Amino acid sequence: MSPVIIYSMDISQLPSRLLENAVNEFSKLPGIGKKTALRLVLHMLNQPTEDALSFANALIQMKEEVKLCVKCNNITEEELCSICSSNVRDESLICVVESIKELIAIESTSQYKGLYHILGGRISPMDGIGPRDLNVDSLEDRVVNNVVAEVILALSTTMEGETTSFYIFRRLEKHKVPLSTLARGISIGDELEYTDEITLGRSLLNRMPYHGK
Amino acid sequence: MNIKSLSLVNFKNYNSLDVSFSDKINCFTGNNGAGKTNILDAIYYLSFSKSFFSSIDGLNIKHGQDLFVIQGSYIIKDAEENIYCGYEKGKKKKVKRNKKEYERLADHIGLIPLVMITPSDISLIIGGSDERRKFVDGIISQYNRNYLYDLQRYNKALLQRNYLLKEAAKTKSNNDDVIEIYDQQLIETGNRIFEERKKFTDEIIPVFQKYFEHISMGYEKVQLNYSSSLYDKGMKVLLEESKAKDKIARTTTEGIHKDDLELLLGEYLIRKLGSQGQQKSYLIALKLAQFEYIQKICGFKPILLLDDVFDKLDSSRVEQIIELVSQRSFGQIFITDTNSNRINKVLNSVNDNYFHFNVDNAQLTKVYETD
Ligand SMILES: [Zn+2]
Numbered sequence: 332m333s334p335v336i337i338y339s340m341d342i343s344q345l346p347s348r349l350l351e352n353a354v355n356e357f358s359k360l361p362g363i364g365k366k367t368a369l370r371l372v373l374h375m376l377n378q379p380t381e382d383a384l385s386f387a388n389a390l391i392q393m394k395e396e397v398k399l400c401v402k403c404n405n406i407t408e409e410e411l412c413s414i415c416s417s418n419v420r421d422e423s424l425i426c427v428v429e430s431i432k433e434l435i436a437i438e439s440t441s442q443y444k445g446l447y448h449i450l451g452g453r454i455s456p457m458d459g460i461g462p463r464d465l466n467v468d469s470l471e472d473r474v475v476n477n478v479v480a481e482v483i484l485a486l487s488t489t490m491e492g493e494t495t496s497f498y499i500f501r502r503l504e505k506h507k508v509p510l511s512t513l514a515r516g517i518s519i520g521d522e523l524e525y526t527d528e529i530t531l532g533r534s535l536l537n538r539m540p541y542h543g544k
Numbered sequence: 545m546n547i548k549s550l551s552l553v554n555f556k557n558y559n560s561l562d563v564s565f566s567d568k569i570n571c572f573t574g575n576n577g578a579g580k581t582n583i584l585d586a587i588y589y590l591s592f593s594k595s596f597f598s599s600i601d602g603l604n605i606k607h608g609q610d611l612f613v614i615q616g617s618y619i620i621k622d623a624e625e626n627i628y629c630g631y632e633k634g635k636k637k638k639v640k641r642n643k644k645e646y647e648r649l650a651d652h653i654g655l656i657p658l659v660m661i662t663p664s665d666i667s668l669i670i671g672g673s674d675e676r677r678k679f680v681d682g683i684i685s686q687y688n689r690n691y692l693y694d695l696q697r698y699n700k701a702l703l704q705r706n707y708l709l710k711e712a713a714k715t716k717s718n719n720d721d722v723i724e725i726y727d728q729q730l731i732e733t734g735n736r737i738f739e740e741r742k743k744f745t746d747e748i749i750p751v752f753q754k755y756f757e758h759i760s761m762g763y764e765k766v767q768l769n770y771s772s773s774l775y776d777k778g779m780k781v782l783l784e785e786s787k788a789k790d791k792i793a794r795t796t797t798e799g800i801h802k803d804d805l806e807l808l809l810g811e812y813l814i815r816k817l818g819s820q821g822q823q824k825s826y827l828i829a830l831k832l833a834q835f836e837y838i839q840k841i842c843g844f845k846p847i848l849l850l851d852d853v854f855d856k857l858d859s860s861r862v863e864q865i866i867e868l869v870s871q872r873s874f875g876q877i878f879i880t881d882t883n884s885n886r887i888n889k890v891l892n893s894v895n896d897n898y899f900h901f902n903v904d905n906a907q908l909t910k911v912y913e914t915d
């Protein structure tokens with residue numbers, strides 16, 4: 332296929348219906364426009380058949396076999412995710428996060444040995460996300476039906492994150508479970524004079540005892 | 545603190561300009577469109593890293609050019625400081641202090657305090673209450689980041705709450721549990737915002753009175769009040785009591801977003817009854833009170849820019865204002881006027897050093913300089 336044809340091709344008039352279908356599917360992906368979709372499809376078309384098949388199969392298998400953990404909504408291939416089914420993790424700790432992205436971030440710190448609970452978003456009525464769209468009921472169930480020593484709220488410090496934290500606090504306060512939230516303060520390695528006043532003020536209010544290290 | 549010199553490249557109607565200033569009074573006279581106000585706006589830029597008139601930097605580039613540069617040399621706390629502000633089409637605006645670029649533009653704000661009065665500010669007197677809240681909020685938040693943060697959180701919570709009220713009415717459903725979360729945020733931030741606004745207005749009101757009396761030579765009685773329903777009740781009680789009303793109105797009817805400054809002349813609202821001269825005097829007195837407030841916070845006198853403020857004022861008020869601002873309590877002043885005779889007359893009566901420039905088609909000529 333000559334590259335001249337690719338660049339001058341009118342996307343609305345592709346030579347094949349099958350090609351058009353593939354372009355449409357690719358362009359549904361986030362951040363992919365029609366032009367990029369066409370480039371990717373033409374690339375796939377030029378690959379050996381087995382490569383294209385393994386690409387398609389990876390997607391099908393992922394979709395069919397990856398599920399959400401029934402306990403914490405993490406991604407898993409089993410009933411329970413690898414974290415919930417692990418016997419070295421502290422089952423009395425639940426860390427509440429917005430999405431799998433935050434779970435991965437916290438896991439990569441290697442500082443946390445408890446379990447998680449993924450909410451699936453944060454409250455913002457104007458964006459069509461109310462508390463009923465989040466996995467809060469299942470969090471409450473976990474707190475009621477298990478021995479939980481602490482629920483850690485690890486949500487962003489944005490207005491939406493704080494709203495969500497406050498809503499969870501309201502839902503859980505009657506169960507008398509200890510709640511905590513991530514410390515807000517100066518970043519490691521920051522010069523104090525360049526820290527913004529809000530963060531600096533918060534850090535001062537939430538200062539902590541110092542024992543020489 | 546003062547600006548010693550200014551240079552411009554392709555800024556508004558100026559190709560290039562290099563000018564030195566008096567550390568006291570600088571007057572620019574000339575016809576409309578000659579470029580008087582543009583000099584003031586350039587000085588404003590160096591303080592706030594944006595134009596007083598338009599938030600789109602590209603609009604300030606001289607027609608047909610790709611970039612503008614404004615540079616000013618200042619004396620701040622006895623040290624010389626060079627401020628640079630440059631913008632090139634399609635690139636990020638650059639602000640530098642002594643050749644070092646700021647990472648955040650916000651860090652520059654406050655270094656060179658400045659108060660500007662222009663004819664368009666009259667909306668503060670005759671416009672809606674949002675104009676007056678913007679005035680108050682702008683001054684407080686310039687020196688109080690916590691206030692700004694509270695204000696942003698209050699406004700966001702208010703938007704969400706109003707959206708929920710509309711949704712509940714539309715879908716005939718109950719979402720009180722979610723509304724309550726936003727109530728909590730409005731209570732927390734609203735009470736603090738009220739306290740700060742009260743503290744601010746308590747401080748500027750007597751100063752305003754003093755200046756207005758001076759300008760009107762004591763002939764008129766004025767009163768300025770901060771009006772807010774939070775005087776009687778806290779935000780919590782206000783929201784509880786107005787809940788039923790809010791549901792019918794589908795919006796939040798009470799709170800600090802309804803606050804106003806009540807501007808009275810005698811017993812009447814000045815926006816309804818005052819003459820143009822009275823309204824303008826009111827505006828100038830209010831802005832001079834702002835000047836004194838800022839001076840108190842940052843410990844030195846802001847630069848004062850008076851853009852065409854004498855128009856529609858009788859000559860006695862003009863003389864009172866010039867006399868007032870040329871006193872020791874004010875620092876460096878920049879004045880524009882289309883009427884050269886008016887300026888000459890009042891400047892002759894001032895015992896202070898001043899520069900008088902004539903501006904014609906983006907060319908400056910110094911016509912007078914005291915020695
Ligand atoms: Zn799990």
